[in-house]
Amino acid sequence: AAGVIQSPRHLIKEKRETATLKCYPIPRHDTVYWYQQGPGQDPQFLISFYEKMQSDKGSIPDRFSAQQFSDYHSELNMSSLELGDSALYFCASSLPNQPQHFGDGTRLSIL
Amino acid sequence: EDQVTQSPEALRLQEGESSSLNCSYTVSGLRGLFWYRQDPGKGPEFLFTLYSAGEEKEKERLKATLTKKESFLHITAPKPEDSATYLCAVQPPGGTSGSRLTFGEGTQLTVNP
Numbered sequence: 750a751a752g753v754i755q756s757p758r759h760l761i762k763e764k765r766e767t768a769t770l771k772c773y774p775i776p777r778h779d780t781v782y783w784y785q786q787g788p789g790q791d792p793q794f795l796i797s798f799y800e801k802m803q804s805d806k807g808s809i810p811d812r813f814s815a816q817q818f819s820d821y822h823s824e825l826n827m828s829s830l831e832l833g834d835s836a837l838y839f840c841a842s843s844l845p846n847q848p849q850h851f852g853d854g855t856r857l858s859i860l
Numbered sequence: 861e862d863q864v865t866q867s868p869e870a871l872r873l874q875e876g877e878s879s880s881l882n883c884s885y886t887v888s889g890l891r892g893l894f895w896y897r898q899d900p901g902k903g904p905e906f907l908f909t910l911y912s913a914g915e916e917k918e919k920e921r922l923k924a925t926l927t928k929k930e931s932f933l934h935i936t937a938p939k940p941e942d943s944a945t946y947l948c949a950v951q952p953p954g955g956t957s958g959s960r961l962t963f964g965e966g967t968q969l970t971v972n973p
Binding site: 779782839846853854 | 901902903905906947954957959962963964966
């Protein structure tokens with residue numbers, strides 16, 4: 750079965766640079782979620798979109814923004830990157846009120 | 861604010877040695893409680909959703925149960941391939957799709973052959 754696709758899988762940036770992470774949900778899933786997972790920590794919710802509208806917002810820094818496009822894929826844009834932004838970034842997708850299914854993440858390293 | 865606490869933090873079992881993982885939660889309202897399995901470098905893999913106290917779900921060697929304040933993940937006769945981190949998460953009630961999951965810190969399970 751098709752899964753959530755995230756790209757790139759690995760990304761290395763320097764401080765103050767920008768990064769764009771992409772997420773392609775499972776076909777027919779209309780809801781997308783973004784989570785950040787630091788080393789040895791549980792995933793922390795950032796933001797979600799349902800039918801291209803922001804649905805819920807968590808602890809997402811003002812330096813980050815996200816959107817969902819007409820084909821339901823989503824992008825997380827990150828600016829003025831800091832060392833503390835180094836983490837695994839997961840995207841998940843779901844049908845309305847159904848369990849969230851996660852991709853394998855983008856590992857972002859800030860040098 | 862929703863809170864999820866999992867115990868133990870780590871659990872080491874011998875193959876075939878059954879045990880249980882605990883997930884305690886404090887929420888203002890509950891749409892569902894979710895169990896996920898996460899392997900190193902991978903995303904969480906969905907296992908179960910439980911919606912109401914008394915509900916039970918089973919899948920192979922795993923069985924999840926739910927009370928009003930906690931959930932248990934029972935592992936019967938585990939095998940080495942069951943080694944992973946098991947995450948519990950809660951989702952608040954809400955009218956639209958897209959509600960966040962709040963995760964516990966997980967239980968790292970190691971099953972030795």
